[in-house]
Amino acid sequence: MNGELLLVGCGNMGRAMLQGWLAAGFVRPDDVHVVEPAESLRAEAGALGVSTYASAEALDAALRPATVVLAVKPQVMAAVLPAYRPHVAEGVVVSIAAGIPVSALEAGLGKVAAVRAMPNTPAAIGKGSTVIFANERVSPQQAEQVVKFLSAGGAVHRVEHEALIDAATALSGSxxxxxxxxxxxxxxxxxxxxxxxxxxxxxxxxxxxxxxxxxxxxxxxxxxxxxxxxxxxxxxxxxxxxxxxxxxxxxxxxxxxxxxxxxxxxxxxxxx
The missing domain is CATH 1.10.3730.10 (ProC C-terminal domain-like)
Incomplete structure (x- = not known):
């Protein structure tokens, strides 16, 4: 993957995805930044050789990753987003939070290239299905990159209408x-x-x-x-x-x- 990666949240799904990306060689540990408030989870991420931070405030102010992956719980997303607004720049933002529409991402981050993704739990062992929707600001190159690194968790399917993410949630997500x-x-x-x-x-x-x-x-x-x-x-x-x-x-x-x-x-x- 070209450029740096910022992973926000490293719980079960976030860590599983990170391990998949590293194992597949899609990203180098030196290029990965992980923000995780929980000390134990942060330590597990650090053991993979990536840079870890307790909060967005600890990030280098000049950090402009090519990809930002949001793997936090849906109920805290609105509160979390504004702190990352300075870091999104020209990169693509990928959210795996269920029920969070692209409009909510834009409300917190501004007019960004945003991808809403719905993976399922078998993605943790590379046997999952992930359905994605990309807004109009996502370039073909960014979309290709997102599909590539999400494929570490299994099959990736793109839909052209965001409402279909909810249908995919009912089928493969749940x-x-x-x-x-x-x-x-x-x-x-x-x-x-x-x-x-x-x-x-x-x-x-x-x-x-x-x-x-x-x-x-x-x-x-x-x-x-x-x-x-x-x-x-x-x-x-x-x-x-x-x-x-x-x-x-x-x-x-x-x-x-x-x-x-x-x-x-x-x-x-x-x-x-």
């Missing part, structure tokens, strides 16, 4: 929690059927992991994969008859994702 809950339920059923708890949990995890990997690797749609394992009169068909009756599973997923989407929209309006 989606891992849906899958984790499914794994919980599948493992619990396994124990009810007599399997040892550890075996049931292992089978549930492996089944979801394997099915997801196959769905990505296959050149056919998931519906066809489902049909291939559903022999007439077999065990899978018996289970699917329950899940598909009155579109039970699809209806439940729709209700869940719609609730997440509505909440994402509400949060964005509150911060606009």
């Amino acid at each position: 989606g891992p929690a849906y899958v984790f809950h499914f794994i919980e339920g599948l493992a619990e059923v396994g124990t009810q059927l007599g399997l040892p708890p550890q075996t049931a949990l292992a089978l549930a995890r492996e089944t979801v992991f394997g099915a997801g990997a196959l769905a990505i690797a296959a050149d056919i749609p998931p519906a066809e994969l489902r049909r291939q394992v559903s022999s007439p009169g077999g065990t899978t068909e018996a289970a699917l008859l329950v899940l598909t009756e009155n579109d039970a599973l699809k209806v439940l997923l729709s209700l869940a994702a719609t609730a997440a989407h509505h909440r994402a929209v509400e949060l964005a309006k509150m911060e606009a």
Whole structure:
């Protein structure tokens, strides 16, 4: 990555992203500045060889990083932004805070090149999905750079309308929690059927992991994969008859994702 990087906030997601960038060689430790108020988290960041600071006031007044990544909690974003206004200059600002619209970033930082990104937790191990929206001030070169370093966490998808970030939040941002809950339920059923708890949990995890990997690797749609394992009169068909009756599973997923989407929209309006 060209130029210096300023990372504001180095909690779980911020640190995971930083580790990914360094491991991929996208940025050198000497070019990274991390602001993190929590001493323990700041120490963990410092162990990676980057420069760390307790607050924005400790930064060199002349610092003008090419990229500023905002990884702070949404509820403190408005209070945090003004302190970084002198540092954004001609760089690009990337926010991973849920529910914070570009307009809120501009309110705190001025008319900057801004990218709103929604990663999900599997990005911590390089298997995630990140959806981004860039305002009109982001140059093609800046957009390419942002996509490159976010790709350390997995796939990156760009949308042309900011409202679609809220839809992505309902699908991929919150989606891992849906899958984790499914794994919980599948493992619990396994124990009810007599399997040892550890075996049931292992089978549930492996089944979801394997099915997801196959769905990505296959050149056919998931519906066809489902049909291939559903022999007439077999065990899978018996289970699917329950899940598909009155579109039970699809209806439940729709209700869940719609609730997440509505909440994402509400949060964005509150911060606009």
